[in-house]
Amino acid sequence: MDYIFSNKISSLKPSAIREILKVTSDPSFIPFAAGNPAPEAFPTEDIRAMTDKILRENPVNALQYGVTEGYPPLREAVREFIKDKYSLGNENDSLIITSGAQQVMDLATKALCNEGDTVICESPSFIGSLNCFRSYSARLAGVRVENDGMDFEMLEQTLKTAENARFIYTIPNFQNPSGVTMSLEKRKKVYELALKYGVLIVEDNPYGDLRVSGVDIPSIKSFDTENIVIYAGSFSKILSPGLRVGFALAPSEIIAKMVVCKQTSDVHTPLLNQMLVYEWLKNYAIEKHLDYLRGIYKRKLDLMCEGLDSSLSGFLDYQKPEGGLFIWCSLPENAGVMDYCKKAAERKVAMVPGSAFLTDANEADNHIRLNFSTPTDENIVKGINILKDLKL
């Protein structure tokens, strides 16, 4: 039989990153392509102890069906955590536990977008989110990212002309892949513009706790008095991505629709995983753990930047990010990014060409994204030396 696939999916390619991840599960590759936490970042002993406690004290609850909204004590603990720490959430908001923050994009897009509606995105942006929007046949309208966030004039122009714009998707902290952090001034302007044009904002903040220099900037959601922001949070980068636990905080009416979508998608996020995150939030010295993570990532970021500066300056150019997991490097216009990535792969260094992150994948681009969280210190040095060899 010749299979007939849906229009929305037949044009969609497998994520370049995930395909590369598959190749680079070969441990002989130097993993500058992935976005994995450092292996030493996982509190493995504590997770084992907490899991053991849950399965001793409350096994049936951990193994039985649960409600779609999420494990009620976890929902409450997350609300408290983000209220205390980031002033997020008001009485009009609800919170749903999701299977990673990726599912926030899936549920929000399904609930909000008809085919052909527009999602306004930073360009470049996270390929997993872009592909999610594409998978519902949303049109992507890309807005250039400047050193302090979205190009404000281009955003307004896009809002004026886009057909049925449903939301603005932004990663304001240490954006993936650009590493850019949006200034407070721009956050406020983006919020005002969204309000002016009657468009929602999806604020994706997986890296916010991984700041290694500079000072924290309030989330857009923290000044959401008009209830237009869907905030996506994640435990992937601060606890474990393999557990697949994230959440959305958003106006209750929107969360209610996302719950309906989740019922038909995976029913609920696994209970054991939710209870584990709950234990961690309630009984664990989280700030100490975050300090530990920031220590690891500051060291790795500094190490990679030193290598880039000493071995590749004049060839690669970059703005050092204040946190997150990625360095976004520009190559000379004539350098041939795809060839450079291919040659690197032949020498067993994996990295992602910038065009993968553009809203229009056919646009020319002269960037590569380097991840510094996954490789060992030794491999950071080794990988940069290989890139140095290849630059000519």
Next chain:
Amino acid sequence: MDYIFSNKISSLKPSAIREILKVTSDPSFIPFAAGNPAPEAFPTEDIRAMTDKILRENPVNALQYGVTEGYPPLREAVREFIKDKYSLGNENDSLIITSGAQQVMDLATKALCNEGDTVICESPSFIGSLNCFRSYSARLAGVRVENDGMDFEMLEQTLKTAENARFIYTIPNFQNPSGVTMSLEKRKKVYELALKYGVLIVEDNPYGDLRVSGVDIPSIKSFDTENIVIYAGSFSKILSPGLRVGFALAPSEIIAKMVVCKQTSDVHTPLLNQMLVYEWLKNYAIEKHLDYLRGIYKRKLDLMCEGLDSSLSGFLDYQKPEGGLFIWCSLPENAGVMDYCKKAAERKVAMVPGSAFLTDANEADNHIRLNFSTPTDENIVKGINILKDLKL
């Protein structure tokens, strides 16, 4: 702001079952409405030991990102398991690990259906699947369920007239909610018809291992020489639903599209959960556990049927199922099913009215679905006595 929701979702109501589940998380309710495994069905001590082993021996793997297709050793173990036990899978098939079998419906529908395409379903059928199809704006074409499965003539008529029929959705073993098992003859006929009309089959088999009488009947997938069957399997009813681990076995070309959909949905099913199922498949006396489960469910089924026979015969009518979790009871035409369910709820007995399971929810129906796996033996007796009081 007045929120605008997508057309596909704005008409969709929250699942009646999941809403009822929320009410009945109140432990004072007698839970005839849910579809939960019996609490004593979970091998809690073994799960704790296996989890401990995984988190001692391989913690980083369990906590790190994984590939979308699933944990490779689990994929292989599941393929072996279903090949050995049910003769499922040929060289044209691939297997994807999903976040419960519900996600198989989500991914298959997204990959295969444009808005307005038709999904042919048994009517009544599992509400979670029906709502999933609806959530992609698929049209549902219901085919009546007879005592030995789908009404064959109505199926052929539907195949002849349906616009862009994409697949036939069936639960051949102990169907939810009707309890009906499709005969081998009908399975073969359904397969032939699907082939004749160029339509795929989605075969959902969550209850197949829970047969308590009669003999096993081969799955439709087991005679799928023409590669038209997507088989959905689950560990929810035989190990734990809270872990959210299921799988699809289907032609590789279809699985490849489902993988793309899953990348943008939840990236991958949690690794710890997948590794746990792997340990269970490889190192556990599964047949002994299944015998134990069948013992529990046979006892509960018999107990509920005895109660129905002695207290409600002449009022409620039913065909005793050979397995699964549900008894489908018809009431006298003039009994007023919704009122009966409401009165039962006032007396703290939760059950689901049959109309919830119809492809056309406005159709008249005189059934209730009773679940016998969740309540204790004591509550089965108590609940039936309450239903007896209410029958007049």
